Amino acid sequence: xxxxxxxxxxxxxxxxxxxxxxxxxxxxxxxxxxxxxxxxxxxxxxxxxxxxxxxxxxxxxxxxxxxxxxxxxxxxxxxxx
Numbered sequence: 001x002x003x004x005x006x007x008x009x010x011x012x013x014x015x016x017x018x019x020x021x022x023x024x025x026x027x028x029x030x031x032x033x034x035x036x037x038x039x040x041x042x043x044x045x046x047x048x049x050x051x052x053x054x055x056x057x058x059x060x061x062x063x064x065x066x067x068x069x070x071x072x073x074x075x076x077x078x079x080x081x
Contacts, residue, residue: 016063021055022048037047054078 007011024047032040045053 013060017056017059020059020063024048 022043026041026043029040029042032042043053045056048055058076062070063075
């Protein structure tokens with residue numbers, strides 16, 4: 001079982017990937033806001049060069065590798081969006 005992600009984890013990931021990803025805007029969704037009764041904002045990750053949020057997770061995962069793991073290499077695959 002994995003532990004819960006903390007705010008500190010999120011901040012550390014943000015620092016690790018800051019120079020690798022675009023800062024993307026958020027917009028409020030009127031329909032979702034109306035539906036749940038709370039402001040709902042959507043992150044526009046389609047503004048990334050890859051057109052998807054996957055760049056954030058992949059960049060963070062690779063940046064989090066130990067130096068030993070980095071020398072062994074990385075293999076990645078995607079089935080698309």
